[in-house]
Each structure stands twice: as structure tokens, then as C-alpha cells.
Amino acid sequence: MMSEESGVSGPLWLLAELTYRCPLQCPYCSNPSNYEESLSHELTTEEWISALRQARAMGAVQLGLSGGEPCLRTDLEEIVAEAHKLGFYTNLITSAYNLSSERISNLKEAGLDHIQVSIQGADKRTNDLLAGTACFDRKIAALYHIKEQGYPLVFNFVVHRFNIHQVWDLLTLANMVEADFVEVANCQYHGFAFLNKEALLPTPLQIRQAEEEVARFRSQLSRKMEIFFVVPDYFEEHISPCVNGWGTTMVNVSPNGRVLPCHGAGEMKHLPIPNIREQSLQDIWYHSTLFNQYRGTSWMKEPCASCPEKEKDFGGCRCQALAWTQDAANTDPCCPKSPHHGLIEKLVDPASQRQPLVQLRNTRGTKMEFGELVFRGAAKAT
Amino acid sequence: MSIYLHSIITRNSMYRFQWEETQGCHVLLYPEGLVQLNQTAATVLELCGEETTAAALIETLQERYPQADTLVEDVMSFLHEARDENWIVVRDTE
Ligand code: SF4
Ligand code: SF4
Ligand code: SF4
Numbered sequence: 001m002m003s004e005e006s007g008v009s010g011p012l013w014l015l016a017e018l019t020y021r022c023p024l025q026c027p028y029c030s031n032p033s034n035y036e037e038s039l040s041h042e043l044t045t046e047e048w049i050s051a052l053r054q055a056r057a058m059g060a061v062q063l064g065l066s067g068g069e070p071c072l073r074t075d076l077e078e079i080v081a082e083a084h085k086l087g088f089y090t091n092l093i094t095s096a097y098n099l100s101s102e103r104i105s106n107l108k109e110a111g112l113d114h115i116q117v118s119i120q121g122a123d124k125r126t127n128d129l130l131a132g133t134a135c136f137d138r139k140i141a142a143l144y145h146i147k148e149q150g151y152p153l154v155f156n157f158v159v160h161r162f163n164i165h166q167v168w169d170l171l172t173l174a175n176m177v178e179a180d181f182v183e184v185a186n187c188q189y190h191g192f193a194f195l196n197k198e199a200l201l202p203t204p205l206q207i208r209q210a211e212e213e214v215a216r217f218r219s220q221l222s223r224k225m226e227i228f229f230v231v232p233d234y235f236e237e238h239i240s241p242c243v244n245g246w247g248t249t250m251v252n253v254s255p256n257g258r259v260l261p262c263h264g265a266g267e268m269k270h271l272p273i274p275n276i277r278e279q280s281l282q283d284i285w286y287h288s289t290l291f292n293q294y295r296g297t298s299w300m301k302e303p304c305a306s307c308p309e310k311e312k313d314f315g316g317c318r319c320q321a322l323a324w325t326q327d328a329a330n331t332d333p334c335c336p337k338s339p340h341h342g343l344i345e346k347l348v349d350p351a352s353q354r355q356p357l358v359q360l361r362n363t364r365g366t367k368m369e370f371g372e373l374v375f376r377g378a379a380k381a382t
Numbered sequence: 383m384s385i386y387l388h389s390i391i392t393r394n395s396m397y398r399f400q401w402e403e404t405q406g407c408h409v410l411l412y413p414e415g416l417v418q419l420n421q422t423a424a425t426v427l428e429l430c431g432e433e434t435t436a437a438a439l440i441e442t443l444q445e446r447y448p449q450a451d452t453l454v455e456d457v458m459s460f461l462h463e464a465r466d467e468n469w470i471v472v473r474d475t476e
Binding site: 089 | 396398400402404405409411412413414415416468
């Protein structure tokens with residue numbers, strides 16, 4: 001079904017955030033900082049299946065099953081089976097905390113195409129400290145099972161100030177488990193991670209070293225393993241485009257049915273957030289204020305409005321503009337032309353003061369100490 | 383490594399090849415990615431769903447498109463591209 005209204009075509013990508021529940025507590029988690037509101041009233045199996053059908057009919061072909069921890073949903077196999085039947089390419093994005101060999105094979109049978117495993121550190125101690133939960137051994141076991149059962153293996157290493165020095169060890173580990181793709185992704189400071197940006201942001205020197213290590217590793221690699229290195233926006237000279245532009249490619253359904261143009265848009269409290277329980281996906285995609293607000297370029301303010309780059313980078317990230325400038329229609333503050341760029345410069349300046357605490361992603365607001373800094377222990381609630 | 387007429391070619395099983403009605407074209411799907419294929423690319427990739435050789439591919443295509451005059455070059459250059467992208471696996475017959 002080709003459905004185009006006023007030149008807008010349907011989404012290609014459905015990101016289904018099945019639950020925000022998660023056994024891990026990563027301080028860089030990009031779930032919305034108010035994720036607690038979505039811990040109850042999760043969509044039912046039938047509601048998810050209806051969402052899949054609607055998205056597929058609109059042309060979506062890639063399906064990301066994420067969270068939180070999607071494996072906590074006991075109906076995951078059922079959802080995967082339906083997605084497969086509909087012709088989606090299904091990607092499971094998981095911490096592999098509770099991904100047994102049996103589950104991996106049941107999911108394969110249901111038609112799952114690919115599993116992406118995130119890891120928090122290259123060794124048990126670092127990983128478990130940064131995840132706030134002991135999970136390293138379970139992950140390693142899962143990685144072997146995934147590979148054994150013939151899935152393409154994508155390894156996602158989220159780096160920040162406290163683990164970016166482990167890039168080499170991590171790549172060695174990825175190579176050992178025969179990963180097909182490795183993403184060394186600097187954490188993006190959206191949602192929950194925004195609260196911890198001062199503590200988590202690496203120094204420019206750390207980033208340069210990591211980049212060099214990635215290049216060196218690539219050059220001595222004897223098997224086929226693609227390595228991507230993603231620098232945080234704060235250090236980029238060029239503004240990274242928002243996917244293909246707001247409301248063009250991606251549709252995100254959150255655990256309790258909120259439909260968003262991107263996973264960070266849950267923070268947009270100035271606009272009504274549509275819900276798939278109340279409206280069809282088709283109606284939301286084409287007619288909701290949230291999806292139409294930042295489509296195209298006519299909403300832009302200066303300096304974007306008269307900038308020759310605007311068709312290429314779409315004015316950068318709306319979520320970042322909102323988080324830093326309290327107005328999502330402003331130029332992304334990462335852009336040197338933004339009047340708010342000084343905020344970013346101050347943040348990335350290695351000499352600037354750093355916040356000593358990171359807040360773990362849990363509902364208790366636990367704060368923790370890393371390295372040489374003084375922190376509160378996880379047991380002492382704040 | 384070059385690709386020869388007798389090289390054995392198969393589509394990389396990691397990629398899924400399918401027709402997408404809404405996009406009006408064939409696509410290759412892989413972890414979190416998608417490539418929209420043009421007619422030649424789609425025809426070639428469809429044919430290498432099963433083990434074949436470059437020569438057999440060219441012959442089939444010649445029958446299908448008898449008026450195409452740069453077919454050999456087109457197919458060979460696409461095969462090189464597809465191999466570099468890892469969409470196909472190429473083996474030599476010894
Ligand atoms: S980033 Fe960490 S805490 Fe957040 S959903 Fe993923 S595994 Fe869970
Ligand atoms: S001013 Fe706006 S459009 Fe121009 S480069 Fe910066 S973010 Fe992009
Ligand atoms: S608004 Fe920002 S976070 Fe959302 S999709 Fe665009 S670039 Fe990504």
C-alpha cells in the first residue's frame with residue numbers, strides 16, 4: 001500500500017521499545033529521564049501485534065525490538081514470529097542479561113534475524129561496575145550462543161569517560177567471539193544520560209586515542225569485521241543530520257503506546273504526545289502535531305533558516321536543542337553557529353569543572369563514585 | 383582478488399533479499415540497514431540466491447535482455463561492487 005499524503009512517505013523503521021524495565025542501571029541510558037512513568041500499563045501482545053501490522057502496511061521493513069530490556073517480555077517470541085510473518089527484518093537490541101541458549105534458539109525459530117548485544121566494559125570488573133549489575137559472564141556466554149546459532153553478531157560498546165581507554169581490549173574481545181559488526185559508540189547524551197553528561201563526557205585526548213586505536217585495530221584485522229566509531233556530537237565539527245529528517249524514516253513506539261518520531265522525543269512535553277491506543281499509526285504519522293512540527297525546514301529559526309546546510313543536516317538534533325536551550329526549534333547547540341554553542345564549548349573544555357557523581361539508571365536515584373572522585377555508595381539511597 | 387567468468391558466486395546469507403511493495407523495488411536487508419536496489423542489481427542478486435557463476439549470470443541476463451550491449455561490463459562491475467560491499471561471496475574454481 002503506497003500511502004503518500006502531502007509528499008510525506010511512510011516510515012521505514014519501527015523501533016518498538018517493548019519495556020523500560022531493565023536489570024541493568026547504566027548511567028548513560030538514553031531512555032527518557034521520566035521512564036518510570038512507562039513502567040506500568042505496557043502494551044499487550046495484541047496491541048504490539050496491531051502496531052506491527054499498521055507499521056508494515058505503511059512500508060516499515062526494519063524492526064528494532066529494544067527497551068529497556070526487551071527479553072523481559074515473555075511474549076517476545078510471539079512478537080518476533082508475527083513480525084517475521086509480516087516480512088520485517090527483525091533486530092533484537094539487548095543487554096543479553098537473560099538470554100539463555102534455549103531462548104536464542106526459540107527466537108531463531110520464530111524468525112529473529114539479528115541480535116545486537118551491548119557491553120559496558122571489556123572486563124568483568126569494569127562492565128559490572130558500569131552496568132550497576134553483575135552481568136559480564138552472562139553476556140559472554142550469550143555471545144557464543146548467538147554466533148553458534150548462526151545469527152549475524154553485532155557488538156555494541158557504549159563508551160564514555162570511564163571505559164573509553166578499553167577500546168583495544170574490547171575490539172580484541174569482539175574479534176574473539178567473531179562479531180560481524182562492532183559499534184564503538186560514544187554515548188549520546190539524551191534522556192537519562194543527559195543528567196550525567198558532565199561526569200561521562202570523555203576528554204578530547206581520550207577520543208583521539210580511541211580513534212587511533214580503532215584505526216590501528218582495523219588495519220591489522222585478518223577477518224571481516226566492520227568497525228564503526230561514533231564520536232559524540234559535542235566534538236563534531238559538522239552537525240550530524242537527524243536520521244533523514246524528523247518524521248521521514250523512523251517511528252518509535254514506547255512501552256505504553258506513545259508514538260514518537262525518535263526515542264528522545266518523549267521529553268517534548270510542550271507538544272501533545274500521540275498514543276497508539278487512541279489513534280491509528282497512519283493518523284499519527286501523517287496528521288499529529290508532534291510528527292508535523294519539525295518536518296521539512298519551514299519551522300526553522302535563524303541561523304538555520306537562512307543556512308545553506310539546512311537541507312543536509314536538518315538543523316541537527318531537536319532533542320539536543322530542547323535539552324540545552326529549552327526550545328526544540330532552536331539550532332542544535334552543537335553547531336558553532338548556534339548562539340548557545342558556548343554551553344557546549346564550556347562542557348567539552350577539559351579544564352572545566354566536572355560533576356563528581358554519576359546517577360545510576362534506577363528509580364531510587366542511586367549515585368555512585370568512579371575513579372579518584374568521591375561518591376556515594378549504591379546502598380545509601382539519596 | 384579479481385572476479386572471473388568461472389568464479390562461483392552466492393549471495394551472502396547474512397543479507398535478506400526481498401521485494402518491497404511500498405518502495406516499488408527490491409531491497410537488501412541486514413542488521414539495522416537497508417539498501418534499495420535498481421533493476422540490474424536486483425536481477426543479479428536474485429540469481430545468486432543459489433550458487434552460480436559469473437558466466438551463467440551473464441548468459442541468463444543476455445537471454446532476458448537481448449538488446450543490452452554493455453551487459454558483460456555492467457554485470458562484472460556490479461559483482462565487484464557487491465563483493466566489496468560483502469553482499470555476495472566469491473570463490474574460485476580450481
Ligand atoms: S542502557 Fe543500560 S539501563 Fe538503559 S536500557 Fe540499556 S541496558 Fe538497560
Ligand atoms: S546553522 Fe543550522 S542548518 Fe546551518 S549548519 Fe548549523 S545546524 Fe546546520
Ligand atoms: S531528534 Fe535527535 S535524537 Fe531524535 S532522531 Fe533526530 S538526531 Fe536523533
